[in-house]
Amino acid sequence: AQSVTQLGSHVSVSEGALVLLRCNYSSSVPPYLFWYVQYPNQGLQLLLKYTSAATLVKGINGFEAEFKKSETSFHLTKPSAHMSDAAEYFCAVFNAGGTSYGKLTFGQGTILTVHP
Amino acid sequence: SAVISQKPSRDICQRGTSLTIQCQVDSQVTMMFWYRQQPGQSLTLIATANQGSEATYESGFVIDKFPISRPNLTFSTLTVSNMSPEDSSIYLCSVAYSALNTIYFGEGSWLTVV
Numbered sequence: 373a374q375s376v377t378q379l380g381s382h383v384s385v386s387e388g389a390l391v392l393l394r395c396n397y398s399s400s401v402p403p404y405l406f407w408y409v410q411y412p413n414q415g416l417q418l419l420l421k422y423t424s425a426a427t428l429v430k431g432i433n434g435f436e437a438e439f440k441k442s443e444t445s446f447h448l449t450k451p452s453a454h455m456s457d458a459a460e461y462f463c464a465v466f467n468a469g470g471t472s473y474g475k476l477t478f479g480q481g482t483i484l485t486v487h488p
Numbered sequence: 489s490a491v492i493s494q495k496p497s498r499d500i501c502q503r504g505t506s507l508t509i510q511c512q513v514d515s516q517v518t519m520m521f522w523y524r525q526q527p528g529q530s531l532t533l534i535a536t537a538n539q540g541s542e543a544t545y546e547s548g549f550v551i552d553k554f555p556i557s558r559p560n561l562t563f564s565t566l567t568v569s570n571m572s573p574e575d576s577s578i579y580l581c582s583v584a585y586s587a588l589n590t591i592y593f594g595e596g597s598w599l600t601v602v
Contacts, residue, residue: 408593416596
């Protein structure tokens, strides 16, 4: 079985500060991992994904994430927060095998607030 | 990326009625899924929409409550039957591209039951 834990349901940063959103996973097979963003009153947008290639993954809007197998982590970072980054962020593990292919298991989400 | 259209985008429904949500994709996809996001919660998988056969439901979801159709490789519907206020949620369609190992989501259908 696969699972995802996002540490911190709310994260607040100042504009221009580092953004760090934490995600830890549990998987019995090498995982594929995703980060999605949900802006208020909108659907989910794919930020980036890890699918067993480079461990440092760059996504849209200046976000990146590093896969660390030893720590079972896939934390999302951005060097400098912008007001437009305020949203809810979801980490998810992707089932890439067998009859469950394509299913996503989501973390509980982290709401990012950016202060001026 | 895929263009996934959902209809309706929002609706307010009376208790006891049913609503059908449509999901249209701009290209053929192998896998289509339906998720529910209850207020303030994360996403939970309802079922896998199988083309030409019955949908595969996750634990806690049943066909009588959430009948799903998938007549072809670009279209699926989810019906929320005999609605109660507890069904007030966002319902999201997603598609998987196996060659890309990527999942995309529609904009969601925001359902309020009164």
